Amino acid sequence: MLDHGAPPHNGGPPAPHSEGLGMRLMRRKPVERLVAEGGHGEGGTLRRSLGLWQLTMISIGATLGTGIFVVLGEAVPKAGPAVTLSFVIAGLTALFSALSYAELAGTIPVSGSSYSYAYATMGELIAWVCGWCLMLEYGVSVAAVAVGWGEYLNELLDGTIGVTLPAALSAPPGDGGVFNAPALIVVLLAMAFLLGGARESARANTVMVLVKIGALVLFCAIGVQGFRSGNYENFMPLGMAGVSAAGATLFFSYIGFDAASTAGEEARNAQRDLPRAILLSLAIITALYVLVAAVAVGAKPWRQFTDSEATLAQIMREVTGQSFWGTLLAFCAVIAIASVVLTVLYGQTRILFAMARDGLVPKVFARVSPRSGTPRANTLIVSLFCGVLAAAVPLGQLADATSIGTLFAFALVNIAVVVLRRSRPDMPRSFRVPLSPLLPALGFGFCLWMMGSLSTVTWVVFGVWMAVGLVFYFLYGYRRSRLAAPAPSEAK
Numbered sequence: 001m002l003d004h005g006a007p008p009h010n011g012g013p014p015a016p017h018s019e020g021l022g023m024r025l026m027r028r029k030p031v032e033r034l035v036a037e038g039g040h041g042e043g044g045t046l047r048r049s050l051g052l053w054q055l056t057m058i059s060i061g062a063t064l065g066t067g068i069f070v071v072l073g074e075a076v077p078k079a080g081p082a083v084t085l086s087f088v089i090a091g092l093t094a095l096f097s098a099l100s101y102a103e104l105a106g107t108i109p110v111s112g113s114s115y116s117y118a119y120a121t122m123g124e125l126i127a128w129v130c131g132w133c134l135m136l137e138y139g140v141s142v143a144a145v146a147v148g149w150g151e152y153l154n155e156l157l158d159g160t161i162g163v164t165l166p167a168a169l170s171a172p173p174g175d176g177g178v179f180n181a182p183a184l185i186v187v188l189l190a191m192a193f194l195l196g197g198a199r200e201s202a203r204a205n206t207v208m209v210l211v212k213i214g215a216l217v218l219f220c221a222i223g224v225q226g227f228r229s230g231n232y233e234n235f236m237p238l239g240m241a242g243v244s245a246a247g248a249t250l251f252f253s254y255i256g257f258d259a260a261s262t263a264g265e266e267a268r269n270a271q272r273d274l275p276r277a278i279l280l281s282l283a284i285i286t287a288l289y290v291l292v293a294a295v296a297v298g299a300k301p302w303r304q305f306t307d308s309e310a311t312l313a314q315i316m317r318e319v320t321g322q323s324f325w326g327t328l329l330a331f332c333a334v335i336a337i338a339s340v341v342l343t344v345l346y347g348q349t350r351i352l353f354a355m356a357r358d359g360l361v362p363k364v365f366a367r368v369s370p371r372s373g374t375p376r377a378n379t380l381i382v383s384l385f386c387g388v389l390a391a392a393v394p395l396g397q398l399a400d401a402t403s404i405g406t407l408f409a410f411a412l413v414n415i416a417v418v419v420l421r422r423s424r425p426d427m428p429r430s431f432r433v434p435l436s437p438l439l440p441a442l443g444f445g446f447c448l449w450m451m452g453s454l455s456t457v458t459w460v461v462f463g464v465w466m467a468v469g470l471v472f473y474f475l476y477g478y479r480r481s482r483l484a485a486p487a488p489s490e491a492k
Contacts, residue, residue, distance in 0.1 A: 024478070038109065047266060094255070225319055255403075366378070417433055
């Protein structure tokens with residue numbers, strides 16, 4: 001049986017001239033072809049070495065970063081003690097999209113994540129737009145997170161040996177410095193792990209994830225000693241509007257679980273393990289967030305949450321009366337951010353790998369080293385680009401645009417799961433979104449709501465980014481797409 005997206009022509013797509021512009025923009029890549037090509041690159045194949053544990057750690061590593069270390073100071077003043085409820089609401093909002101990701105990751109277990117899901121369901125142009133959004137989400141967020149790593153590294157150095165890096169070497173031009181060396185260093189360290197192979201990178205990430213989970217558990221163990229039930233007496237001082245406002249702020253502490261779906265071609269049993277990893281990681285992250293928030297508010301009156309940069313460290317110092325804990329939290333933040341850089345950089349390289357294999361970006365991104373089983377050239381190019389971006393360019397509002405790119409991709413995934421259910425209802429699925437299409441529709445609606453709450457400047461940056469992407473697509477990808485001009489072996 002032919003897929004709806006593959007016009008009949010001796011088993012392959014017709015010659016480009018037989019299609020109109022509209023059909024070429026809407027051409028879909030059959031799911032069977034996406035899965036069959038899984039792992040295959042230019043000159044080699046990716047190695048399937050990741051199990052459920054490693055996939056879960058990748059998802060947690062990309063999600064559990066600086067957010068929980070700094071976000072309470074921003075969210076508590078909006079919601080009061082009810083910030084714990086805000087965390088639950090934000091987690092439920094993320095869950096709607098995570099359920100759709102879980103179904104599609106189990107059905108189409110490939111490296112392209114939402115880009116590949118869109119290619120199979122909504123056509124090439126939408127897939128390109130989604131992939132371009134993912135480049136913004138992953139690439140710029142690597143640079144932005146790397147900048148934060150340098151700030152925490154300075155705090156750690158100051159607390160341990162009493163010195164800090166000079167501003168000239170710890171900030172980019174325009175932000176008081178000349179070159180942000182720590183930001184470049186952490187990206188290069190992540191690159192070194194990735195070049196060693198997916199298994200080695202996953203091991204390093206697992207260690208870092210366990211360290212930051214341990215730090216949050218330690219905070220709860222210490223913070224609960226200063227717990228005062230009176231801090232919860234006026235649970236919702238700013239009403240439900242405050243809870244919702246805090247939930248919108250906290251939602252961005254949950255994005256990142258989609259990183260597991262980019263490992264689809266390196267998972268040993270992707271159809272079984274990917275859905276489990278996505279949902280398990282979200283459950284662990286939500287439980288940690290709610291627990292940390294409950295202990296923090298119980299140990300410190302909500303009106304005193306003013307310093308968003310070191311809320312957890314402040315609480316630990318106040319409870320114990322010692323400055324040691326602030327230094328320990330800085331160390332854990334350094335580990336936490338390094339883990340985010342590693343996993344997000346990994347996701348970026350695998351998405352570009354999938355797009356290059358489809359012909360939409362240059363083939364160099366699809367080359368695989370037979371020795372390591374990794375896209376080495378891809379990893380080198382992306383790492384150097386992100387490292388230089390972090391070290392030499394003030395990101396400013398561009399970093400905020402990663403949020404809108406993420407939400408746009410989430411929205412498309414919620415649409416894709418419904419489309420694939422209708423166009424291919426007989427396909428085997430290792431996981432199914434319950435109450436479909438209601439829950440995907442809720443996920444789509446929440447994504448639009450979050451996007452609407454973003455600033456005008458963010459929308460302008462997003463619009464410019466999309467315009468540049470469309471220009472690149474029509475000048476390059478539109479003509480070089482493998483669906484437009486398949487190799488002779490594919491047309492037979």
